[in-house]
Amino acid sequence: MTDEDYWLARLETLRRGGQLELVRKSASVWSGLFASLLGVSSLVVLSGAIQDIATVRSEYALVLRAASTLALGGLAVSTFLAARAGGHVALGRSNNASWQALRTWTVSAVDAATRDLRWAKRIGVATIAVVMVSTLLAIWAPAETSQQLWLAESDDGLICGSLERSDGRVLVAGSEITSVGSLLETARCP
Amino acid sequence: MAEGERPQDGWPDGRSRYDRHAVGDDAQGKWQQAVEAALRAGSLRLEPTDSPQIVTLRGACPRCGHQLMGVDIYREVLLGVAPANDDQWAIINLICDCLESHEGRPQERSGCGWAPSLTVAIEWPQPGAGHD
Numbered sequence: 001m002t003d004e005d006y007w008l009a010r011l012e013t014l015r016r017g018g019q020l021e022l023v024r025k026s027a028s029v030w031s032g033l034f035a036s037l038l039g040v041s042s043l044v045v046l047s048g049a050i051q052d053i054a055t056v057r058s059e060y061a062l063v064l065r066a067a068s069t070l071a072l073g074g075l076a077v078s079t080f081l082a083a084r085a086g087g088h089v090a091l092g093r094s095n096n097a098s099w100q101a102l103r104t105w106t107v108s109a110v111d112a113a114t115r116d117l118r119w120a121k122r123i124g125v126a127t128i129a130v131v132m133v134s135t136l137l138a139i140w141a142p143a144e145t146s147q148q149l150w151l152a153e154s155d156d157g158l159i160c161g162s163l164e165r166s167d168g169r170v171l172v173a174g175s176e177i178t179s180v181g182s183l184l185e186t187a188r189c190p
Numbered sequence: 191m192a193e194g195e196r197p198q199d200g201w202p203d204g205r206s207r208y209d210r211h212a213v214g215d216d217a218q219g220k221w222q223q224a225v226e227a228a229l230r231a232g233s234l235r236l237e238p239t240d241s242p243q244i245v246t247l248r249g250a251c252p253r254c255g256h257q258l259m260g261v262d263i264y265r266e267v268l269l270g271v272a273p274a275n276d277d278q279w280a281i282i283n284l285i286c287d288c289l290e291s292h293e294g295r296p297q298e299r300s301g302c303g304w305a306p307s308l309t310v311a312i313e314w315p316q317p318g319a320g321h322d
Contacts, residue, residue: 004306008283015264022268093266096281098309 007099015097026088033083040075043131060141067134074127081120085113149189153181160189202233202255208295210303221308224252225284229312236263236315245315247284254302256288263312279311 001009014022056064083089087109094101150163152172161173163183170177201224212221228234234249239262247261263280286301295303 008285008306011283015262015267019268091268093268095266095279095314096309097264097267098281098283099306100283100309101281 007103011099011102022091026091029083029088036079037076040079041072055143056141057144060137064134064138067130071127071131074123078120078124078127081116085116085120149186151184151186152177155179201253202250204255206254206292206302208292208303212305213307218308221305222310225310228252251286251288251302253304254286254288256290259287265314278314280314281309281311284310
């Protein structure tokens, strides 16, 4: 079989039934891609990179938030590129139904798939590294010291804040309390 | 061929020798002109089908003049390539598949040999326009 015969036969197959098959494969790939992207989101959330953010000191929390955002974006892009390398994500319509066009497209599709796969691997590996580092950071970062808050009812009304003692005076939120009707520990100021 | 049309080097010629190796710009231009002339003259015609997206090219091979089996032309195909700018044209391979004998033709082949290596741009019929 000559090259010409091979491409003509492929074109004939494509024209006769392959069109519908292409669209259906594309729909199937997109469905899988959405499922993968959903899985990626869950993976980043459950990896520990996000769930411990609230418990670490604020400067570490900022780094963890940035790392989690990067990881989510990186894994999403990497998953999309890998799916595109698998084919059938992008379907173009053309008025050129010659075997030469099919051959040209196949050659360019090989280049595009190779490029997509290369970047999918690079971004995927880098993202996994970010997730691992941020998970370790979430585990080992010093925890935020919880500040005790007090709600004091004084002559000046309700005062809420940290309780301090200075030179024999009692301060709540920096204000001296001379007479106290009640003093309650609270997790949050009203 | 209609009056005023320039015959393509004596085409159609039923005694054409089988030649499957027509390539190059000259052959490309010659084939395109021959198909266009045949469409204008009516020896080739576009016939509507049940689908508005498909027409069938029927008639005589512009080179040998023998009857073609008929070629379905699709308005668009899914190839993954960027669409051409002008979608009023359908680009196809028009390959003579006549059953008449041609000198030099291998047993497993049909037609006069023209022109699998060349492409032809066929103007898509306008809605409501006659195809004959």
